[in-house]
Amino acid sequence: MNGEKERKPGAALDRTSAAGPPVPFRARGRLLVARLVDRTRTSRLFRRILPTRRVGWQAVKDAVTWLLRFPLRIAGAVGRGLLAALRAWRRWVRVQDYRDAVEQAEKLAEKFVEIRALTLYRWRVTGITALAAVGGLVVVDLVAGPPALWSAVGAGLLALAVAGRRKDGAPGRTAALGGPRTLAWTMDPQVLVDAFRDAKLIGRDESLRLVERATHSGGGWSITVDLPATRKAADVLKHRDALASALAVDEVQLVAERVRGRGGHAGRVFLWVADVDPYSGPPFSSPLVRAETWDAWRPVPFGRDARRRKVDLPLVWTSLLVGAIPRQGKTMAVRLAAAGFILDAFARLYVFDGKGGKDWRAAEAVAHRFVCGDDQAHAEAVRDGLVELVAEVQSRYARMAELDDETCPESKITPQLSRDPAHRMPITAVVLDEVQVFLDNPTKLTMGERGTTLGEYIADLLAYLARKGPAAGIIVVLATQRPDSQTIPSRLRSVLGTRFALRVMDWRDSNIVLGDQMNTRGYDASTLLPSHKGVGILRPGGETDAGADAVALTVRTFYLTNAEWRAVCTRGRVLREIAGTLSGHAAGEDTVRGIDSAAVTDALSAGPVSWNAERLPEPLRGVVEFLGEELRPGGRRFVPTAELTDALDVEPSVFARQMGELGCRPTRQYVPEGDGVRRVRGYLTAEIRDAVDRVRAGEISPTEDDVDGEA
Numbered sequence: 174m175n176g177e178k179e180r181k182p183g184a185a186l187d188r189t190s191a192a193g194p195p196v197p198f199r200a201r202g203r204l205l206v207a208r209l210v211d212r213t214r215t216s217r218l219f220r221r222i223l224p225t226r227r228v229g230w231q232a233v234k235d236a237v238t239w240l241l242r243f244p245l246r247i248a249g250a251v252g253r254g255l256l257a258a259l260r261a262w263r264r265w266v267r268v269q270d271y272r273d274a275v276e277q278a279e280k281l282a283e284k285f286v287e288i289r290a291l292t293l294y295r296w297r298v299t300g301i302t303a304l305a306a307v308g309g310l311v312v313v314d315l316v317a318g319p320p321a322l323w324s325a326v327g328a329g330l331l332a333l334a335v336a337g338r339r340k341d342g343a344p345g346r347t348a349a350l351g352g353p354r355t356l357a358w359t360m361d362p363q364v365l366v367d368a369f370r371d372a373k374l375i376g377r378d379e380s381l382r383l384v385e386r387a388t389h390s391g392g393g394w395s396i397t398v399d400l401p402a403t404r405k406a407a408d409v410l411k412h413r414d415a416l417a418s419a420l421a422v423d424e425v426q427l428v429a430e431r432v433r434g435r436g437g438h439a440g441r442v443f444l445w446v447a448d449v450d451p452y453s454g455p456p457f458s459s460p461l462v463r464a465e466t467w468d469a470w471r472p473v474p475f476g477r478d479a480r481r482r483k484v485d486l487p488l489v490w491t492s493l494l495v496g497a498i499p500r501q502g503k504t505m506a507v508r509l510a511a512a513g514f515i516l517d518a519f520a521r522l523y524v525f526d527g528k529g530g531k532d533w534r535a536a537e538a539v540a541h542r543f544v545c546g547d548d549q550a551h552a553e554a555v556r557d558g559l560v561e562l563v564a565e566v567q568s569r570y571a572r573m574a575e576l577d578d579e580t581c582p583e584s585k586i587t588p589q590l591s592r593d594p595a596h597r598m599p600i601t602a603v604v605l606d607e608v609q610v611f612l613d614n615p616t617k618l619t620m621g622e623r624g625t626t627l628g629e630y631i632a633d634l635l636a637y638l639a640r641k642g643p644a645a646g647i648i649v650v651l652a653t654q655r656p657d658s659q660t661i662p663s664r665l666r667s668v669l670g671t672r673f674a675l676r677v678m679d680w681r682d683s684n685i686v687l688g689d690q691m692n693t694r695g696y697d698a699s700t701l702l703p704s705h706k707g708v709g710i711l712r713p714g715g716e717t718d719a720g721a722d723a724v725a726l727t728v729r730t731f732y733l734t735n736a737e738w739r740a741v742c743t744r745g746r747v748l749r750e751i752a753g754t755l756s757g758h759a760a761g762e763d764t765v766r767g768i769d770s771a772a773v774t775d776a777l778s779a780g781p782v783s784w785n786a787e788r789l790p791e792p793l794r795g796v797v798e799f800l801g802e803e804l805r806p807g808g809r810r811f812v813p814t815a816e817l818t819d820a821l822d823v824e825p826s827v828f829a830r831q832m833g834e835l836g837c838r839p840t841r842q843y844v845p846e847g848d849g850v851r852r853v854r855g856y857l858t859a860e861i862r863d864a865v866d867r868v869r870a871g872e873i874s875p876t877e878d879d880v881d882g883e884a
């Protein structure tokens with residue numbers, strides 16, 4: 174309305190009283206209260222303090238609860254104060270400090286009379302003080318009356334209540350911080366210090382320094398601490414279980430990482446404690462399900478760590494070994510790695526499935542070579558496929574050597590080379606699920622003049638591909654449910670760069686997948702829970718963003734349903750059809766091209782290490798020198814111990830012990846003697862080759878004295 178002033182809150186009430194009929198006195202009082210309430214409600218200060226009615230109501234409820242509980246809290250505090258006072262008095266009357274010191278110095282007998290006299294004296298002082306206090310109260314009551322007496326009693330109770338009040342984190346009061354210990358340390362770092370002491374990660378008189386206070390992030394509490402100067406962060410990682418126990422959490426809930434590089438040092442540890450089991454809950458879907466295409470050169474999305482950070486797996490330039498007992502998620506892990514190649518139209522796939530089920534059937538639509546089954550014919554087809562790849566590696570190296578520096582600067586494949594059809598060097602992944610089926614094949618073979626088995630030959634081919642293949646764009650991905658040293662010989666294991674161990678039977682199997690001594694560094698896949706499907710320890714060969722400084726990290730793999738997996742394979746086929754890169758089995762051409770098998774045999778006999786004996790520990794050096802060419806794959810299979818000890822002129826028992834330390838155990842085999850055969854003790858050359866590989870790979874460290882140093 175024109176001329177009407179802006180109405181203020183409460184203005185309606187003013188007008189009613191001013192312009193209307195006279196208001197009775199009682200009603201005026203009610204109006205005043207209403208106006209006051211209205212003013213208060215609309216005031217800025219009130220709105221800031223109590224933003225909503227719900228909050229206001231809650232505040233009132235809290236205040237009432239507090240008032241009702243107050244007498245109980247006071248009674249509790251007085252009780253605790255009384256107890257504390259009695260304890261303090263008892264220590265004083267028993268001369269406890271002095272007694273403890275004397276006991277520590279083992280002089281209790283000498284000082285007993287003195288302590289006893291002091292105790293009696295203090296009892297007397299106590300008695301006199303008590304009498305004086307009672308007398309004092311009686312006098313107060315007589316002189317000043319009951320109010321003064323009650324005031325004196327009240328003052329005493331107040332003093333006791335103050336002494337007995339709850340102090341958060343005060344030592345000796347276990348109830349000061351309720352709830353689990355993990356929660357307690359977020360409020361009082363002293364609890365964390367105690368946990369470190371209990372786990373024997375720091376000494377009794379040592380402490381931690383807080384670098385970053387506890388904060389809640391990603392479903393758990395994190396904190397960064399510095400250890401005392403002489404302590405190492407690596408030891409905390411090693412004894413993570415002990416720390417988890419001291420903090421009263423399951424070890425899967427505790428993540429301990431070193432803080433390295435800038436802002437970090439050898440004694441700085443980052444701890445993260447999950448609120449609940451971080452690997453429970455529904456699985457995470459793979460981002461590849463939604464990806465139209467993928468570049469095989471990019472690290473493939475593999476899973477998430479405990480803190481739910483994405484873990485990508487670089488596969489170009491490395492190779493992957495996945496090991497686990499059945500039904501833990503091996504096939505899923507390998508499928509994820511394969512999916513990255515499937516969705517790249519320029520990548521090529523060799524899929525060899527030893528299980529023979531339908532797990533890999535969908536990949537038939539894109540695979541250049543596809544074998545599914547565990548018969549002899551399948552094993553031979555796998556061998557042919559691998560021989561073809563070995564020849565391909567040789568051919569690629571020969572062709573790269575011819576290329577100019579601009580196209581191929583380092584005799585290594587580049588993204589441009591791999592995508593240019595003219596160069597015929599696509600990134601090629603060779604995936605073997607249940608590889609033990611092929612590696613265990615006992616069929617006898619003759620390689621050149623030497624005898625071997627089909628399984629050993631396949632192991633040699635794979636070892637060659639894992640060693641020489643990555644630089645030529647060939648990537649080996651193996652999965653096995655029997656990760657033992659017999660099945661995956663160490664000459665093959667030592668060249669597989671990336672390892673992923675899902676749950677295995679014991680720490681030995683875990684070490685076989687992850688590498689020697691990994692259990693002592695705190696990584697043992699046998700401790701994973703059976704319910705944790707798809708959760709494993711990843712030891713990356715390349716760099717991953719999550720936990721980049723860690724030797725290994727626990728990862729829960731992404732999940733691909735069967736339908737999603739089939740969709741990925743179908744998409745891979747369509748992409749290849751569009752790009753014109755569908756080839757081999759998927760394009761209906763299954764014939765393996767002609768191969769110079771002599772060249773392949775020569776390539777393999779070059780061996781994983783040059784069979785020279787330099788820097789090998791004794792007696793391995795002597796054995797390698799003595800056997801020479803006979804040690805090559807396809808050479809002698811068995812050497813009698815007596816032949817070796819005679820040739821090396823060593824004491825048989827010392828020789829057996831030293832060979833045992835290198836992982837070579839003697840076995841009994843029949844050897845020809847005269848017209849018949851005789852059973853003798855000796856060593857398998859495969860085991861000797863494995864020992865050489867392990868020394869070269871640094872898995873066995875010879876002592877200085879054992880090594881023939883290179884000057």
Ligand SMILES: Nc1ncnc2c1ncn2[C@@H]1O[C@H](COP(=O)(O)OP(=O)(O)OP(=O)(O)O)[C@@H](O)[C@H]1O
Binds near residue numbers: 457499500504731
């Ligand atoms: N990341 C994951 N999250 C949840 N469940 C998973 C995950 N990975 C695998 N699984 C489940 O674990 C079970 C076993 O998976 P998978 O077939 O991959 O194991 P496997 O080790 O290859 O078994 P097998 O040895 O029989 O071949 C399946 O039921 C699968 O759904």
